[in-house]
Amino acid sequence: AETIYLKDYTPFGWTVEEVHLTFALHPTKTRVKSRIRFVPNPDVPPQEFFLHGENLTLISAAIDGATIPPKITPKGLTADVPVGPFVWESEVEISPETNTALEGLYMSNGMYCTQCEAEGFRKITYYPDRPDVMSTFTVRVEGSEPVLLSNGNKGDAGTGFAEWHDPWPKPAYLFALVAGDLVNHPDNFKTQSGRDVELNIWVRKGDEDKCAFGMQALKASMTWDEEVYGREYDLDIFNIVAVDDFNMGAMENKGLNIFNSSCVLASPETSTDDNFERIEAIIAHEYFHNWTGNRITCRDWFQLCLKEGLTVYRDSQFTSDLRSAPVKRISDVIDLRGRQFREDGGPLAHPVRPESFVEINNFYTATVYEKGAEVIGMLKRLVGDEDYYKALDLYFTRHDGDAATIEDWLNVFEEVTGRNLKRFKRWYSSAGTPRLTVTDKFKDGRYTLTFKQETPPTPGQPQKKPRVIPIAVGLLGPNGDEVQPTTLLEMTKRQQSFSFEGLASKPVASILRDFSAPVVLEHERSNAERAFLLAHDTDPFNKWEAGQALRRASLIASVTTGAAPDTAFLDAVVRVARDDSLDPAFRALVLQPIGQDDLAATLHAQGHTPDPQAIYDASETMAQSLAQELADSLPRLYADTTVDGPFVPDATGAGKRALNGRILYMLTRMDGGAQARAQFKTADNMTLKLAALNALLGQDTGTDEAENFFQLWKGDRLVMDKWFAAQVALAKPEKAADVAEALTAHPLFTPKNPNRFRAVFGALTMNHAGFHHSSGRGYALLADWLIKLDALNPQTTARMCTAFQTFARYDDTRRSLAKAQLTRILSTNDLSRDTTEMVTRILE
Numbered sequence: 001a002e003t004i005y006l007k008d009y010t011p012f013g014w015t016v017e018e019v020h021l022t023f024a025l026h027p028t029k030t031r032v033k034s035r036i037r038f039v040p041n042p043d044v045p046p047q048e049f050f051l052h053g054e055n056l057t058l059i060s061a062a063i064d065g066a067t068i069p070p071k072i073t074p075k076g077l078t079a080d081v082p083v084g085p086f087v088w089e090s091e092v093e094i095s096p097e098t099n100t101a102l103e104g105l106y107m108s109n110g111m112y113c114t115q116c117e118a119e120g121f122r123k124i125t126y127y128p129d130r131p132d133v134m135s136t137f138t139v140r141v142e143g144s145e146p147v148l149l150s151n152g153n154k155g156d157a158g159t160g161f162a163e164w165h166d167p168w169p170k171p172a173y174l175f176a177l178v179a180g181d182l183v184n185h186p187d188n189f190k191t192q193s194g195r196d197v198e199l200n201i202w203v204r205k206g207d208e209d210k211c212a213f214g215m216q217a218l219k220a221s222m223t224w225d226e227e228v229y230g231r232e233y234d235l236d237i238f239n240i241v242a243v244d245d246f247n248m249g250a251m252e253n254k255g256l257n258i259f260n261s262s263c264v265l266a267s268p269e270t271s272t273d274d275n276f277e278r279i280e281a282i283i284a285h286e287y288f289h290n291w292t293g294n295r296i297t298c299r300d301w302f303q304l305c306l307k308e309g310l311t312v313y314r315d316s317q318f319t320s321d322l323r324s325a326p327v328k329r330i331s332d333v334i335d336l337r338g339r340q341f342r343e344d345g346g347p348l349a350h351p352v353r354p355e356s357f358v359e360i361n362n363f364y365t366a367t368v369y370e371k372g373a374e375v376i377g378m379l380k381r382l383v384g385d386e387d388y389y390k391a392l393d394l395y396f397t398r399h400d401g402d403a404a405t406i407e408d409w410l411n412v413f414e415e416v417t418g419r420n421l422k423r424f425k426r427w428y429s430s431a432g433t434p435r436l437t438v439t440d441k442f443k444d445g446r447y448t449l450t451f452k453q454e455t456p457p458t459p460g461q462p463q464k465k466p467r468v469i470p471i472a473v474g475l476l477g478p479n480g481d482e483v484q485p486t487t488l489l490e491m492t493k494r495q496q497s498f499s500f501e502g503l504a505s506k507p508v509a510s511i512l513r514d515f516s517a518p519v520v521l522e523h524e525r526s527n528a529e530r531a532f533l534l535a536h537d538t539d540p541f542n543k544w545e546a547g548q549a550l551r552r553a554s555l556i557a558s559v560t561t562g563a564a565p566d567t568a569f570l571d572a573v574v575r576v577a578r579d580d581s582l583d584p585a586f587r588a589l590v591l592q593p594i595g596q597d598d599l600a601a602t603l604h605a606q607g608h609t610p611d612p613q614a615i616y617d618a619s620e621t622m623a624q625s626l627a628q629e630l631a632d633s634l635p636r637l638y639a640d641t642t643v644d645g646p647f648v649p650d651a652t653g654a655g656k657r658a659l660n661g662r663i664l665y666m667l668t669r670m671d672g673g674a675q676a677r678a679q680f681k682t683a684d685n686m687t688l689k690l691a692a693l694n695a696l697l698g699q700d701t702g703t704d705e706a707e708n709f710f711q712l713w714k715g716d717r718l719v720m721d722k723w724f725a726a727q728v729a730l731a732k733p734e735k736a737a738d739v740a741e742a743l744t745a746h747p748l749f750t751p752k753n754p755n756r757f758r759a760v761f762g763a764l765t766m767n768h769a770g771f772h773h774s775s776g777r778g779y780a781l782l783a784d785w786l787i788k789l790d791a792l793n794p795q796t797t798a799r800m801c802t803a804f805q806t807f808a809r810y811d812d813t814r815r816s817l818a819k820a821q822l823t824r825i826l827s828t829n830d831l832s833r834d835t836t837e838m839v840t841r842i843l844e
């Protein structure tokens with residue numbers, strides 16, 4: 001397969017002035033007619049006229065009204081075209097019903113829908129399917145479905161047809177069409193300049209009662225973007241559609257966002273607090289793309305972080321403003337370490353702006369999204385809030401309507417601040433997570449911190465240059481008072497010292513406050529100091545981080561030396577758990593176990609070969625010890641998590657329920673499950689019900705409750721995903737693969753629905769000791785199913801292959817078992833380009 005390089009970028013030889021499309025819908029014989037006006041681009045040397053097109057049956061093609069015979073290639077077509085402007089017309093036939101890849105036009109539960117990002121439009125019609133070709137679209141949809149939708153504003157409509165016009169030039173990846181027997185949850189919004197916008201969430205009949213929260217989130221997002229970024233919505237209508245079969249979370253098509261139903265439908269009975277928060281964030285994310293992605297798009301797919309990093313950054317600001325900023329920051333860092341650091345430390349590491357790819361779908365990664373957002377957070381920290389918003393204003397005015405690059409983005413910051421960002425730009429070009437080591441010295445009232453940065457080699461990048469690292473630091477005096485409030489140190493060299501003067505005694509430094517840079521901080525310090533920070537740090541992130549450091553040190557000692565859980569850790573955490581003055585959400589985060597995969601990464605970085613079973617055993621012992629230490633307080637703490645009144649999915653209630661989950665988990669270890677069974681019976685919302693079921697399953701019990709849950713919810717596909725996932729995620733390591741395999745035989749299991757497939761196999765891969773069981777059963781089962789899935793849906797298959805990305809860190813037995821499965825996948829006939837690229841990179 002061909003590798004595409006950033007350095008080879010060349011603009012398209014024509015501009016596209018107008019696109020007219022007509023769809024005559026049919027499950028297996030949809031006809032798509034296009035009429036497109038091309039005008040030669042005078043700035044580009046002449047090139048062969050090439051239009052992308054895949055899996056299309058060409059019915060006819062014409063230029064300026066005269067039929068032509070184009071030359072069809074596996075990737076598209078070429079044709080002889082006039083020297084000046086011309087009108088291209090074509091008609092193609094496609095088969096949505098048999099399109100199981102969920103890319104292009106496909107069917108989900110009888111409804112037509114599209115997914116065009118990144119390169120799906122070429123499966124709909126012949127077109128220059130690249131993000132730097134932008135045009136206005138007029139679309140006519142013909143079909144017997146009651147609801148016929150496309151991008152932009154409404155045009156004529158009548159029986160069996162609807163027309164849509166999108167006045168904003170857009171790349172083809174933002175095209176969308178939906179047709180089906182849908183019902184809407186309507187609302188409206190008045191923008192800050194007084195424009196009335198019709199809002200709709202379209203769902204299948206029966207889901208109408210699950211739209212109110214999403215609509216509220218949409219309106220909150222629209223208001224927030226006006227208030228914080230001065231960005232207003234720009235069409236008369238904004239439609240959201242919920243689709244069951246979808247490869248990712250959601251898609252920001254202009255004026256017609258399409259959502260995985262799991263990312264928009266919510267009700268207290270069927271959705272957890274985590275679901276509500278995620279839905280709110282994804283609705284905001286897709287809405288925010290209207291400016292960061294749609295009005296200003298990407299020149300090419302190498303610039304993906306331009307829209308994704310910025311939009312993730314914006315949605316994290318939104319969640320911080322609406323909910324709790326510290327809780328959001330801590331949760332984001334847990335996620336970053338779990339997914340992005342994992343990627344950055346292994347064979348799939350790539351820069352935030354990659355320089356080459358085979359299949360772009362494989363680069364919708366935690367590095368592009370989450371590290372991309374971290375880079376923007378660092379930039380904002382370095383230039384300050386005022387200049388950040390000035391730079392953003394300039395970005396929006398200067399590049400509105402453009403297909404832009406990271407250079408364009410950094411230029412506006414350079415212009416506004418007068419800074420030279422050449423070194424900072426390394427965050428975009430260099431892969432890998434920097435390790436930041438710190439030592440300190442105190443003499444004559446002067447406290448000196450010396451930092452060293454080093455980034456381990458990553459594929460294709462053996463040597464690393466130093467990066468600009470913003471390090472937020474505060475100092476605490478011996479009595480716990482803050483003697484130096486948060487100051488930003490700007491590290492630019494490999495090694496650099498910073499001093500603080502006039503201190504009465506040696507302070508305790510709180511370093512990398514608010515996780516001011518995506519680095520691994522290596523700071524040798526005593527457990528007493530960590531416990532001190534957990535008790536006194538004024539920075540909520542570092543307060544939590546101190547507890548993590550204690551817990552991590554104790555677990556590593558248990559795994560490597562068999563040591564019992566550290567009493568300094570147990571005492572400190574027990575104090576936090578009992579401290580009613582602290583936010584329950586924060587206490588829940590302190591009580592949350594460290595992921596076993598994360599511990600394996602730490603062990604590996606420290607030169608050990610991680611043993612998944614030993615990590616599991618140490619984690620279990622730790623959890624048991626914590627439950628025992630807290631045993632006397634558990635009933636009281638449990639009672640305090642009661643939330644009176646009807647369920648409200650806000651941060652306050654969610655925080656209490658998160659703590660409920662942690663306490664109940666411990667209580668179940670002590671009372672044989674009595675409280676969890678009672679909670680399971682009486683809970684009136686999914687958060688409490690699932691917490692109870694999880695607590696029971698975690699103790700290898702709860703069979704009756706699982707059956708009861710199934711009987712109650714077997715008609716609700718999103719709740720059933722939870723049921724599938726919980727059983728696999730919480731199975732004992734030696735049973736996990738068997739449980740997963742048994743569930744694949746369940747009548748409700750289907751690999752065709754990505755949510756269901758991920759429920760079972762995502763859960764298996766997240767059951768660290770289960771997936772990496774020394775029998776190799778986890779590896780073999782996943783490989784069996786990835787091979788089956790690849791024939792249906794390459795995108796989701798390739799994404800799920802990432803479960804194997806850490807295989808090289810384990811012992812010889814596991815390594816060779818995993819390698820054998822990867823090799824087996826790679827040798828499959830007709831393996832997709834997506835999966836081939838992924839497995840090849842993992843094996844390199």
Ligand code: HT7
Binds near residue numbers: 117247249251286364
């Ligand atoms: N921009 C979108 C990314 C995307 C996607 C979404 C659904 C299905 C397939 C997809 N390929 C790429 C989603 C986002 O980041 O907002």
Ligand code: ZN
Binds near residue numbers: 285289307308311
């Ligand atoms: Zn996005």
